[in-house]
Amino acid sequence: MDVQLVSSRIDSVTAYRKGARIVRVGEVKAEGGAFPTQIRLVNLPLALDDSTLKVRLTGVNSSGIPIASDLRVSLEAPPADPELPPAEDPALRAARIECLKIADRVEQNRIELARLDRISIPRRHVDSETKSLPPVPTESRLKLLDLRKERLEALLKEKDWLQLMQMDAERKLQDIQSRLARESSARQTKDHELRKTVTISLRSSGAAGATAESAQLALEYLVPGARWAPAYTFRFAKDYSTTELSMRALVCQKTGEDWAGAKLVLSTANAQAWTELPELNSLRIGRKQDHAPRRGWRPPPTGVEELYGDYDRYAREQLRAAKTAIHMTGPASGGVPAPMQKKEVVSETVGEFVLDDSEKIRGLDAQSPYAAAALPAPPVLQSLMASDLSLAASEGKIESSRRTISAGSPAPMSKSRARAAPAAAPPSPPGSSPKASETRLDFGGGGGMTNDDEVGELRPKDQLLNFGRLRMPAPDASGRGKLELIQEDALYAEILAQAKVEFTLNIKAAVFQSIQRARAVEQFSPPHRCRFPESVDGFDYAYAAPTPTPVDIPSDGEFHSIPLVNENAESRSSFTCVPRESLDVYRFVEITNPLSAPLLDGPADIHVGGDFLMTSPLTTVPPSGRIRLGLGVEQAIKVARNTTYAEEAAGLIGGSLDLKHEIKIDVISHLPQPATIEIRERIPILKEEEDQAKLTVTSVTPDWQELKPELLGPEEQNLKGAYRWTIQAAPGKSQQLRATYVVQISAKNEISGGNRRE
Numbered sequence: 047m048d049v050q051l052v053s054s055r056i057d058s059v060t061a062y063r064k065g066a067r068i069v070r071v072g073e074v075k076a077e078g079g080a081f082p083t084q085i086r087l088v089n090l091p092l093a094l095d096d097s098t099l100k101v102r103l104t105g106v107n108s109s110g111i112p113i114a115s116d117l118r119v120s121l122e123a124p125p126a127d128p129e130l131p132p133a134e135d136p137a138l139r140a141a142r143i144e145c146l147k148i149a150d151r152v153e154q155n156r157i158e159l160a161r162l163d164r165i166s167i168p169r170r171h172v173d174s175e176t177k178s179l180p181p182v183p184t185e186s187r188l189k190l191l192d193l194r195k196e197r198l199e200a201l202l203k204e205k206d207w208l209q210l211m212q213m214d215a216e217r218k219l220q221d222i223q224s225r226l227a228r229e230s231s232a233r234q235t236k237d238h239e240l241r242k243t244v245t246i247s248l249r250s251s252g253a254a255g256a257t258a259e260s261a262q263l264a265l266e267y268l269v270p271g272a273r274w275a276p277a278y279t280f281r282f283a284k285d286y287s288t289t290e291l292s293m294r295a296l297v298c299q300k301t302g303e304d305w306a307g308a309k310l311v312l313s314t315a316n317a318q319a320w321t322e323l324p325e326l327n328s329l330r331i332g333r334k335q336d337h338a339p340r341r342g343w344r345p346p347p348t349g350v351e352e353l354y355g356d357y358d359r360y361a362r363e364q365l366r367a368a369k370t371a372i373h374m375t376g377p378a379s380g381g382v383p384a385p386m387q388k389k390e391v392v393s394e395t396v397g398e399f400v401l402d403d404s405e406k407i408r409g410l411d412a413q414s415p416y417a418a419a420a421l422p423a424p425p426v427l428q429s430l431m432a433s434d435l436s437l438a439a440s441e442g443k444i445e446s447s448r449r450t451i452s453a454g455s456p457a458p459m460s461k462s463r464a465r466a467a468p469a470a471a472p473p474s475p476p477g478s479s480p481k482a483s484e485t486r487l488d489f490g491g492g493g494g495m496t497n498d499d500e501v502g503e504l505r506p507k508d509q510l511l512n513f514g515r516l517r518m519p520a521p522d523a524s525g526r527g528k529l530e531l532i533q534e535d536a537l538y539a540e541i542l543a544q545a546k547v548e549f550t551l552n553i554k555a556a557v558f559q560s561i562q563r564a565r566a567v568e569q570f571s572p573p574h575r576c577r578f579p580e581s582v583d584g585f586d587y588a589y590a591a592p593t594p595t596p597v598d599i600p601s602d603g604e605f606h607s608i609p610l611v612n613e614n615a616e617s618r619s620s621f622t623c624v625p626r627e628s629l630d631v632y633r634f635v636e637i638t639n640p641l642s643a644p645l646l647d648g649p650a651d652i653h654v655g656g657d658f659l660m661t662s663p664l665t666t667v668p669p670s671g672r673i674r675l676g677l678g679v680e681q682a683i684k685v686a687r688n689t690t691y692a693e694e695a696a697g698l699i700g701g702s703l704d705l706k707h708e709i710k711i712d713v714i715s716h717l718p719q720p721a722t723i724e725i726r727e728r729i730p731i732l733k734e735e736e737d738q739a740k741l742t743v744t745s746v747t748p749d750w751q752e753l754k755p756e757l758l759g760p761e762e763q764n765l766k767g768a769y770r771w772t773i774q775a776a777p778g779k780s781q782q783l784r785a786t787y788v789v790q791i792s793a794k795n796e797i798s799g800g801n802r803r804e
Contacts, residue, residue, distance in 0.1 A: 271564030350527035
């Protein structure tokens, strides 16, 4: 089969809330005036989602471009890529070896110190005959003490030196590990590591015209392990009249491949979402009827067993021939011995058909190896090989009363092993072991073809729409006539067996661990003060990076700042003060969102005249919405507030009291340009039960405006009795604001707690 290996590169990346969609491009060349029948793309990340793969072929001459008719995903250990760093860093390996060597020397030093500590001067023993102590060998004892002291000093000195060397080696190892952690995770694969390979089958379009020389291939797939968060920068002029808005994205990815020279698009949407389409029932005039919702699923057709009628009749004929051969042969010719001919089998089940009494095989015991030798091996019964019968008998799967021989499901093994099997294999002799050409599949904890007991009746599930993973069992297998869903790891092993590639590893665990490593990035916390994007009122938006500039984002699990847009806008500054609470005057800047997309939640760095001022949080702003940023206290504007209070008798014969309050606020601006200042003030609110009390505002200079809920922010909706002055303060000139209100109460009442004025 003509297979062409196509080299590809990442052309564009769309990063979602979690995960990313990758588009790879390559060139398929026509050789000898014709395109290959198959093309392969290798070294793809192991964590990619197989169900999201899409492929398309384009070219200048569309009539000569082939059509992609099939797409399959397999696993393989690709050759080393010289452009990627080695699988294991040499410096890291050398540092680890050095740490192990020093650790061994430290342990040896500890052992020698322990041995030296056990050396002591031998005690003198009393002579049994003379009952006296022997003479003291003073000179030898002194030499022993000197040797011990000298060796102890050397070992202690070596211990201190080794400790310093060990600390230095461990520090170097940590530095290398930290450097590698910051670098990309894209590297050459080791001998035992797997990557995914996509095989695409091509067929001619059938259109008349000359065949193109080449075609552009685009492969699209979804991978986990990517996240992003927005951030902003505002650069104001010194007079705050204009600003430059810069939006950037902090992107983190650890998908197993670097995004080098790619076009980047950032989206607030989910990578995948399931939506049920509404079904509009027809409206009819007449008697009410129950309209059950139509389903896009049809149950399996009836009479499927009739399709296997010819197969069953042919199989019966083959078994009758086998029965005749068994009765006509003896032990010398490989038949059944005489003692075994007295045994009788009640019924035999081969595949899904049962032999009646007239077709019983007499004198045949399935536990005996002669049963396998007696079976013929035509093409239709190739699955009933002696090795399968021997394996089933050894595992106790063949019962004496009702024997079921099923070769449609692979036998379980302790390890995942896939070997290629030829199309037509001759039967093995009795008792022989499986050959190297047999197919043995196991997937580390349950996989392979799913039987009827596990699936039961077919129901409309999403998995049953994945036609690439549906298999029809063999005619002699259990559950024939019904499509069965093969597990993903079993599909990989099936492709490996067809490609005559052998691996000894747990395929399911390898793929699962790769996905878990990629999804670990999705659990990261966002950078300081940043927030991951979300939908805005159910709407999602996409932000594209500048097209002329390619983006390079390594697969290192770190956040990288990517510039998105730069826009200029006009700004207007204002000042707000609440003298009742504080005499500080706060500057606010209002900007209209210049983007056609919303500004999401995130931090905003504020620069004024080229100097960094502060970082302010930015809430979501819709397109063309108003941005209001607080820039802190303005020291050039001064405010002073003074109040006076007086009590006077009022009403007929002094039946009530007037509590007069006067507020004076002085404002002066030292800014070089006129400033719009908003001064906020509050007056008391009378409760409803205070029917004898009355509040009257007597005079306000200049006029103020009541702060109604529509003029307040969401956190100030419960504010009552609030008013504001809006004045234009000229540079260096002082203004005074006045307000007088009177609270009239009954003379019999008094203020609880004394005169609190306000």
